[in-house]
Amino acid sequence: MNNSSLNRNCVIRLFSYKNALNRLKSLGFIKVFSENLADAVGGNSTQVRKDFSLFGITGNKKGGYVIDSLIESLNSILGKNELYRVVIVGGGNIGTALRNYKGFEKEGIKIVAVFDIDISKQQKTGEVPILPLEDLVGFVAENKIEIGIIATPEAGAQRALDLMLSAGIKGVLNFAPIRLRAGEEIVVNNINLGIELENVIYLVNVMGKQKGLTHHR
Amino acid sequence: MNNSSLNRNCVIRLFSYKNALNRLKSLGFIKVFSENLADAVGGNSTQVRKDFSLFGITGNKKGGYVIDSLIESLNSILGKNELYRVVIVGGGNIGTALRNYKGFEKEGIKIVAVFDIDISKQQKTGEVPILPLEDLVGFVAENKIEIGIIATPEAGAQRALDLMLSAGIKGVLNFAPIRLRAGEEIVVNNINLGIELENVIYLVNVMGKQKGLTHHR
């Protein structure tokens, strides 16, 4: 664990392994080999073992890995036995979709509130209320929320980040297509939907000329 | 252009440069230095120049780059003077959000139809109709669509991909949290929202111990 290769890609792969393991488990499997896991996530078996070894996870020399205990190890490494509460700023298309997205629940992620400047969008009641933006700082501080999602238009994103920061949020997933200015004390992970789609388009165009070039990420 | 470093990250950065340049242009700027561009996308100036050099883009030894011609070069490299038509499979939260997402238009991307198995969601009229899934293959073939988005639940994703493939689609942006089986002849770019958010959570937790570790992607 003192190893310096605490690498972003590696962590992402750990999450993928965990997802795949849960799927395998629900299919009734008890054990896996590194080879199976590699297939499930589209990697190679050496890398699976290397990733595990980086975090001190070990299996059985011949018998592979016991799924249950592997999931347990991953959960403890990835810090996921708790429920994570998340707020969203921006109640537009993306914000609303994420508010209703079913995929978060089973990962222990709960969207607790959405904030928007547009008063007409307000919904003070309901399981996930939509509140005015000026309530953000108070709400976050009071409920000790650490994670936020920015789903505002480009123009509102920096302000959203600044508010979040001042409220004590420590990590942000940003969907606004702009690079945000932030200090060292906050984690920002950017998803730019336009760029992701354009990237597919570009690769398709390149593929027209060169042969074969499957791209999985 | 015969250089083999035709690298995914590099292409993504080219898209970012283009976005930043459009922004700078709309602010009235005429020229940029590699240093400015690096700031705008959060990179470093050597990398900017290296990326350009890989694609044969040159500037002026002292005067930096003229924004207009730089945008033009990038557009021709990234293949973006055309309008790209895209279909979505899955009319749930994500699919609907993407259908209405404003950010695509200015990138020359147009969502032309959404397909869903749920008949009750159908909307045959309107600018972006929601059609039954069985119309997908015919529609795509007839309109020569090359790019698709999968926004179905996990269970429907592989079928969606197979249908798209058989209809002649060549590139897919996949939001279903599952690794799809596809041949060499199709580009698949996966976005797993759960994993992206979990990654933020993980980094925040790690940051609690280690100091500073801003993460921008």
Add this chain to the structure above:
DNA sequence: TAGATTGTTAATCGATTAACAATC
């Protein structure tokens, strides 16, 4: 045991960064 699989070291590969000559 023989075969299969893990865990790790060493080699390779690729991407980023530093250094610097060219030149406006």
Add this chain to the structure above:
DNA sequence: TAGATTGTTAATCGATTAACAATC
């Protein structure tokens, strides 16, 4: 010219993969 900036080569850095000993 002197200073600043580009474009590119070489060095570094990090991540992936290959090889293989350990062993169940």
